[in-house]
Amino acid sequence: xxxxxxxxxxGMGLIGSSLARAIRARLPTVRLTVSDASPEVRAxxxxxxxxxxVADGAGAAVIDAELVILAVPVGAMAAVARDIxxxxxPGAVVSDVGSVKARVLADLTDALPGVIVIPAHPVAGTEKSxxxxxxxxxxxxxxxxxxxxxxxxxxxxxxLGDFWTAVGARVEVMDAHHHDRVLAVTSHLPHLIAYSIVxxxxxxxxxxxxxxxxxxxxxxxxxxxxxxxDPVMWRDVFLANREAVLELLGRFTEDxxxxxxxxxxxxxxxxxALFTRTRAIRRSIIDQGQDTExxxxxxxx
Amino acid sequence: xxxxxxxxxxGMGLIGSSLARAIRARLPTVRLTVSDASPEVRAxxxxxxxxxxVADGAGAAVIDAELVILAVPVGAMAAVARDIxxxxxPGAVVSDVGSVKARVLADLTDALPGVIVIPAHPVAGTEKSxxxxxxxxxxxxxxxxxxxxxxxxxxxxxxLGDFWTAVGARVEVMDAHHHDRVLAVTSHLPHLIAYSIVxxxxxxxxxxxxxxxxxxxxxxxxxxxxxxxDPVMWRDVFLANREAVLELLGRFTEDxxxxxxxxxxxxxxxxxALFTRTRAIRRSIIDQGQDTExxxxxxxx
Numbered sequence: 378x379x380x381x382x383x384x385x386x387x388g389m390g391l392i393g394s395s396l397a398r399a400i401r402a403r404l405p406t407v408r409l410t411v412s413d414a415s416p417e418v419r420a421x422x423x424x425x426x427x428x429x430x431v432a433d434g435a436g437a438a439v440i441d442a443e444l445v446i447l448a449v450p451v452g453a454m455a456a457v458a459r460d461i462x463x464x465x466x467p468g469a470v471v472s473d474v475g476s477v478k479a480r481v482l483a484d485l486t487d488a489l490p491g492v493i494v495i496p497a498h499p500v501a502g503t504e505k506s507x508x509x510x511x512x513x514x515x516x517x518x519x520x521x522x523x524x525x526x527x528x529x530x531x532x533x534x535x536x537l538g539d540f541w542t543a544v545g546a547r548v549e550v551m552d553a554h555h556h557d558r559v560l561a562v563t564s565h566l567p568h569l570i571a572y573s574i575v576x577x578x579x580x581x582x583x584x585x586x587x588x589x590x591x592x593x594x595x596x597x598x599x600x601x602x603x604x605x606x607d608p609v610m611w612r613d614v615f616l617a618n619r620e621a622v623l624e625l626l627g628r629f630t631e632d633x634x635x636x637x638x639x640x641x642x643x644x645x646x647x648x649x650a651l652f653t654r655t656r657a658i659r660r661s662i663i664d665q666g667q668d669t670e671x672x673x674x675x676x677x678x
Numbered sequence: 679x680x681x682x683x684x685x686x687x688x689g690m691g692l693i694g695s696s697l698a699r700a701i702r703a704r705l706p707t708v709r710l711t712v713s714d715a716s717p718e719v720r721a722x723x724x725x726x727x728x729x730x731x732v733a734d735g736a737g738a739a740v741i742d743a744e745l746v747i748l749a750v751p752v753g754a755m756a757a758v759a760r761d762i763x764x765x766x767x768p769g770a771v772v773s774d775v776g777s778v779k780a781r782v783l784a785d786l787t788d789a790l791p792g793v794i795v796i797p798a799h800p801v802a803g804t805e806k807s808x809x810x811x812x813x814x815x816x817x818x819x820x821x822x823x824x825x826x827x828x829x830x831x832x833x834x835x836x837x838l839g840d841f842w843t844a845v846g847a848r849v850e851v852m853d854a855h856h857h858d859r860v861l862a863v864t865s866h867l868p869h870l871i872a873y874s875i876v877x878x879x880x881x882x883x884x885x886x887x888x889x890x891x892x893x894x895x896x897x898x899x900x901x902x903x904x905x906x907x908d909p910v911m912w913r914d915v916f917l918a919n920r921e922a923v924l925e926l927l928g929r930f931t932e933d934x935x936x937x938x939x940x941x942x943x944x945x946x947x948x949x950x951a952l953f954t955r956t957r958a959i960r961r962s963i964i965d966q967g968q969d970t971e972x973x974x975x976x977x978x979x
Contacts, residue, residue, distance in 0.1 A: 452946075476896070500893050500895050500896045501895060502896075503973035503974040504960070504973065504974070505973045510973065519895055520892060520893055520895075522893075549892075558884050558885055559885050559889050559890075559893055560893065560896055562879050562882065562885050562889075562890055562898065563879070563889075563890055563893040563894050563895075563896045563897065563898040564893070564896025564897045564898065565896075565897075566875065566878075566879075567875065567896070567897035567898045567900065567901055568897050569937065569941075570871055570875055570901075570934075571897070571900075571956075572937070572952055572953055572956050573930065573933055573934045573937050573952075574867065574868060574871055574930060575956040575959055575960075576933055576937075576952050576955065576956055577926075577929055577930045577933045578863050578864070578867075578959075579955070579956070579959050580933075581863065581926075581929070583859050584859055584860050584863050586959075588860050588863075588864075589860075589863055589864055589959075590959065590962045590963050590966055590968065591821060591850075591966065591968070592801050592821055592823070592860055592861065592864040592865070593864050593963050593968050593969070594801050594802060594820055594821070594864075594968050594969070595777070595801045595803075595861055595864045595865025595866075595868070596864065596865045596866075596868035596869050596872070596904050597863065597864040597865065597868045598963050598968055598969045599868065599872075599900055599901075599903070599904060600868055600871075600900075601956070601959050601960040601963055601969070602900070602960065602969070602974075602975060603897050603900060604953070604956035604957070604959070604960065605956065605957045605960035605961075606953075606957075608949075608950050608953035608954045608957065609950060611949070611953050612946050612949040612950040612953060613946075615941050615949055616941070616944055616946055616949075619941055619942070619944070622941060623938065623941060623942060625878075625882075626934075626938055626941075628878055628882070629874065629875060629878045630931070630934070632874055632877055632878045632881075633870075633871075633874045633927075633931070636870065636873070636874050636877075637924065637927055640870075640916050640917070640920055640923060640924060640927075641920070641924060643917055643920070645753075645913050645914075645917055648909075648912070648913040648916055648917075649909050649910060649913040651873055651874075651877050652873055652905070652907075652909035652912050652913060653909045654877065654880070655872075655873050655876040655877055655880070655902070655905035655906065656905070656906045656907075656909065658876055658879075658880050658887075658890075658891065658902050658905070659805070659876075659902040659903065659905065659906035660906075661887075661891045662891050662894050662899050662902055665891055665892065667891065667892070667894050667895050667899055668894070668895070668899045668902070668903070668977075669977055669978060672804035672805065672806045672811065673804040673805070673903075673975075674903065674974075674975040674976070674977050675975070675976060675977060675978065676969075676970055676975050676976060677970060677976065
């Protein structure tokens, strides 16, 4: 019997509560125990009936779980792992959902000697936070990347992959460091840029903040969605994936300076060539089912 | 009788064709004549029945129009204006829909001496182009900014404002140079950054383009929508609003470097403070009806 019958989730924010809902919807025989550091969140999760049990502490939640998933900010992983270490059942698999994998793998391995650790990252989310923001279909057709260390048995990786497939995701296996370089491009840099441009726009002298808000439909409003993402989660991502983010930021800045020079020199050809190339990337993303074809993301007009 | 009874639109892309549809839907008594430089577009507009007449040339389209709206890329305004100059009816108002206003005001004034010129900018759009991409409700609850020169009679400004109100927009009047600084923030810089980051991401060594596409749901895909906007239109915007864009780009780069340093020094407090502040801006944009409250822009999951 490969499938997990007892699962624990620690942390019931957007991702943890979405996973709980997906388990309820698609794996109804799984016995699900959850916990969260916040008493308010625990009470809300109980009221929403998202799990079979809502434990007061992380340790109590994991006691007989075959799979434990840590859905807390990346910077909190080590502490939570230490907190549950003594309560884990023999043979339990510990995984997570964090956006950075090399650091999490190191932190969990250090805190949980002898435990099977398989980090995971479902590449999915919205700008909302908390247990009310979750929904069961969040992972449908999104990729979940597993980054097992070499010593983990292949069947354990397959087993965890099957679990994510069962809740709707597509599964890929990757080296943790490569994951961190890929996600620096497809997620971390976009968030950093969005936070930065929204910060810049709200702090100018010549243009007031109320003008920025009023005329945001010109493109700016798109950036504010990403820049409304959870502040603590994202603080931890940048601190934990520092090297890859800084390296990529250097590359981005180079490219931006080249574009700046094209504008200064009125080099329309360079601009048009880039703007034509980028259009094709959008097409590929839509063709591969990673975004909607509807204009303006299907926003209502 | 203040309202225009005969309107001409030159250029039937996303904006021109949306305006034609909005006029048809909301101002059915207006006699609408349109044209476009492309024979294919003219044929498509005729097949879609978007206007009373589809003229072969811009001059023929404007002959008896009381209001002429140029919906062409900003860099093409001067040539189109020269093209229609001899055919304009006495008292005709010439306006436009371009994203840059000081340059357009200067170009139209130079090309059309003695003509009433009132530049306008409906702050609305999608990433799609062409006559099939337009829709009648594009301007609903979006702002349309008029930038009349001081010598234009106030009643003419009101008359044009009433026209835009009738097709669903909210109207604001502003100095052309101030418009260009405001839109540099809310539209031009966001587009430039989006084009730049998509260009960077598609041209790396450590991460393949197929990985970028596959894992784009981490945030990157949002930028690809804006970076799929019309290449010629946007080339012209950056060339025509060079000073304001370069000044703002300098400011953005400063802020980004500060953020880069915060990451390098593991200064989590600075990161979290910014990420918390930007979340509030999103809230204001939603409260003012300039974006949807639905998570992830209401994308289907």
